[in-house]
Amino acid sequence: MPPRAVLPAGVSSTSFARALGELRKVVGPAYVLADREELAPYRKLMIPAAEEEHEPSGAVLAASLEHVQGVLAVCNKYKIPLWPISTGRNLGYGAAAPATRGQLILDLKRMDRILAVDSVLCTALVEPGVTYQQLHDHLQERSIALWLDFPGDGPLVGPIGNTLERGTGATPYGDHFAHACGMEIVLADGRVLRTGMGSLPGSASWQVFKYGYGPYLDGLFTQSNFGVVTKLGLWLMPAPAAYRTLLVRYWDDQGLAAAVETARTLRLSGTIRNPCRLSNAALMLTAASRRAELYQGSGAVPNNVIFAAARQHGIAPWNLTFTLYGTSEQIAPSLDIVTRAFEASGGEVVSDYHDGSQSNELSLSSFSLLDWVGGGGLAWLAPVSPARGVDAIRQRDIARAVLGMYGMDYLAAPTVYGRDLHHLTAILFDHDDLQALQRAKDCFRDLAAAFTANGYGLVRVGIDFMDQAARSYGETRRDVNRALKRALDPNGILAPGKSGIHR
C-alpha cells in the first residue's frame, strides 16, 4: 500500500474514502489522486514554509464545467475543503499548495481550451489551464497581430491564475485585472454566474464591456475564495507599428528617487504607457553572476562589491526600463521628451535596449534569479506606496536594513505603475537547508512587518502569510469578506484561508 495522504480537517477516513469514490465517478478514476507520492507536484513550495503545513489531501483533475459542478457537489456533501488551481505555478507565493493542510486540490489544467480570439476587437476567451505560451503559439500560428502581457514567469503560467492573483506584466496591458473582461464562475452550490454582459442572451459584448448592469462583481473573484472561475475574457494589445525600449542607468544609489519622480510624471502625462521597472544592481547581476563568485564573507554582499561587479557588466546601481510604442513618427518626439527628462534627472539614457517582456517575447530568462543563491527558495514581497522618490528611498532602506540583519541581499525591482510604486523584493534561499529556510521565514516576517508598520501595505503574499496580510487591513475589512464568503459559500468549502478569508 502506498502511503496515504493527509485527511481534510474534520473528515473521517471512511467519509473521505467515500468522497474519493464519488469524485472518481465524476472525473474518471485516473483523475483523482490520493496517494502521497502522486501528490508530490502539489506539495512543492519555493516559499519559506513547511510543506507539511500545506499538504493536500488529494487532487481532482476536472476537464469541464460539469466536472467542476460535480466535484463541488461531492465536496459540499462531505464538507471537504477544495483548493482550486489553474496551472499551479504561483511561483514565489506557494505554487500549487493550499493555504491550510488537508485541502483537496481542484486542478483545472485539463481545461485548456482557447475558446475565442477576436482579431478585430482584440479579445480572447480562455479556460484556466491555458498558458501564456499556448496562447502565444496560437496567435503566432495564425499570424494574428496581437500581443500578450505576461508576468516574469511567463511561458509557464496562465492568464486566469495570474489575473485572479492580480498579477502584473511589462506592457501597457500590465495591470492584468484591468485588462480582463468577463468571467464565468461556478459558485460553491454549482450555479454558473457569467459577469458583465455574459448573462444577456444573444450578447456579443461579453469580452468588450466589463461592467454590465448592476454591481460590477468581477473584483470579488480576485484574490479570494468565492467561486471557481472557469472562463475569463482578455483584452489583447494590437501589435504596435514600432516600439523602442529604453534603459536609463543611475550611477548613484540615490538616483532611485529622481528616477521614480521622473517615471511617474511621464507615466501620468501618457508619454510612457507601460510600467517603469527599476531593477537594482544585485537583481540585474543575477543574469551574469552567482553570489558565491563575488563574495564568500558573512552577511549580505557589501554594496561596494555588488556595485563594482555590476559596473563590469555595464549595470548601474539602478536601471530603469520602459518602452515607447507607436509608429516611428510617433515615437520620435516622445523619445526626445523622455531622453531630456531622464537626463535632467541624472540618468544615462540607452535608447536601444532589449527587454522581450515589454514586446511580446516569452522567455524563462527571469529564472536566472534563482541561481544567485541556489537551492530554489524564493519569496516575493511587494509593498505599495505612492510613486514618490522619498517613499522609494525609505523602502529601499527598510529592505536593506532588515535583509542585512539576516545576512540576505537586497534584490529589488521597484516598479512605477502610475501613481503607485510596488517595491518588488525577492527573498532568495536554499530551500533544502532547514536553517536557511527558517532564516528566510523570519526575515520575510520581519520585512513584511517593517513595511507594514511604515504604511507600505502588502498586496500579494504567499499561502503561509495570508492571515497576517489580511489582518493588517483591519477587522471591518475581514468581517465584510467573511460576510460575503458566507453568502456565496455557506459551507465554506472553497479554499479556506485564501487571502485570510475563512467562513
Add this chain to the structure above:
Amino acid sequence: MPPRAVLPAGVSSTSFARALGELRKVVGPAYVLADREELAPYRKLMIPAAEEEHEPSGAVLAASLEHVQGVLAVCNKYKIPLWPISTGRNLGYGAAAPATRGQLILDLKRMDRILAVDSVLCTALVEPGVTYQQLHDHLQERSIALWLDFPGDGPLVGPIGNTLERGTGATPYGDHFAHACGMEIVLADGRVLRTGMGSLPGSASWQVFKYGYGPYLDGLFTQSNFGVVTKLGLWLMPAPAAYRTLLVRYWDDQGLAAAVETARTLRLSGTIRNPCRLSNAALMLTAASRRAELYQGSGAVPNNVIFAAARQHGIAPWNLTFTLYGTSEQIAPSLDIVTRAFEASGGEVVSDYHDGSQSNELSLSSFSLLDWVGGGGLAWLAPVSPARGVDAIRQRDIARAVLGMYGMDYLAAPTVYGRDLHHLTAILFDHDDLQALQRAKDCFRDLAAAFTANGYGLVRVGIDFMDQAARSYGETRRDVNRALKRALDPNGILAPGKSGIHR
C-alpha cells in the same frame, strides 16, 4: 396643517412619526423634511414615469459620517427604506426620486468637503455633495494644473454620484469608475469600510492603488444598494502641454459604420486616448434649432428635413469628435495618422474644432437638447455593443424604426470607448403633457426591448426601469445580487429596488 407625504410601505404613521422625531435628534430639526411641499425637489422627474410611483416619504439631510450612521440606526430600527443621493441630479435617469414609493431620501449634499487634492500624485478625495463645478473652482483658485472629466450635465452633478452610477465623460479619464481609487462606505449596520489601501494604518496609498489585498470590492458599491459611499478617491488628469480637438464629418448616413471602425482602430492603437463620440445630425441641430421651426407634420421629422437643416449649420449626418493630447511635437504625427485614417474612411476632417468637455471646460450647453421638443421630458438609453460598424448601423436602424412608430426623432451619440460602443439615445417629450408622457414611456419600453432582443444590453437605466433591466441579465445574476444584499444589508433598508436589487 400642510399635506402629509406618503408613508413607507409597512410602516404605520405612528412609527414613522416616532422615527422622524429620532431622525431630528440625529441631524437637527431643520434637516428632516416631511411635509409634502418641502419634498417637491425630490419628486421632480424628467423621465417618463409617474411621480406618485416614486414619491418619497421624507428627506433627511446628513452633514457627517456620524449623521449617516445615526440615520441608518433609526431606519434599521423602524425598517424604513432609505434612498441615498449625492447631488440628486441623476438627470434623464430619475433625478433624486427613489425607485419605489415611500422611501426616505438620505440627502448627502451637505457633505460637500474636498478633503484632499494632491497635485503631485494627481489625486483628490471628495465627499458626496461635492460638484464638478466646486472641484473645478477649487483647482482654478489654487492654480493646480489638473483636469476634470465630467458627464454631459457637468457643473450640476458630482463625482461620487456619477461614478457610482458608472457615468462617463469625454477625456482620457472618461470611464469614471476606472479612474476612481478608494472608497469609504458606511454599511447598513453603521460600520465604516474603507476599501483598497484605506484601512491600512498609516498608509498614504489610499488614492494611488485601488485593489488593496484580498477581493477588490469597489465595484460592488456601484449601481447597487449595498452601502452608503461617503468618500471617494479620484484620479485627475495632469493638464497636457497642448491638445487638438478634431471633428470628422460623414456626409453619408452610412458613414457611421466606417467611422466606428476607424475610431476603434485608433483608440486601440493608443493614438486616440479619449472616447470618440459620434453625434447625429438631429442631436447636433438641437444646439441651433427647435423641432417646431423645422417641421409641423405628424410623425418623426423626416431624415431629408433634418439633413437639409443640418447642412445649413455645417452639420453632417454623423459628426465624430475626439482630441489629441500631448506636446505639440507629439500631436503632430498623430494628427497626420488620424487625418489620413478618417479621410480614407470617407470622413471630412476639421482639425481645429472646439468641444470644452474634452478639455476641462465645464458648461451647461448640452442642456440645449431639452429645447428641441420643450416640456423638460428626457430619458436616456445606452445599449452596449462591440465597437463595430455593423452593430452601430443595426442599432441606428432599430432606434429609428421604434422611435418612428411613436412619432419621435432619433437623437443619438453612439460613442466608441474602446472595444465597446454605447449607442446613447435620447427620448425627448413634453413632461407636462400626459399623453406625450405615456407615449414616451411606451416608446422607451419598446426600444429597450428591441435593443435587448438583439443582444444589445442596457447598462444604465432610470428608476422606473431597473427591474426590467436586471431581469434581462438572467436569474443567476439576480440571485447573486440578492445574496450579497442580504449579507450586507439584512433588513434591506438601503434603496430597495435600486438596479433591480431587492432583499
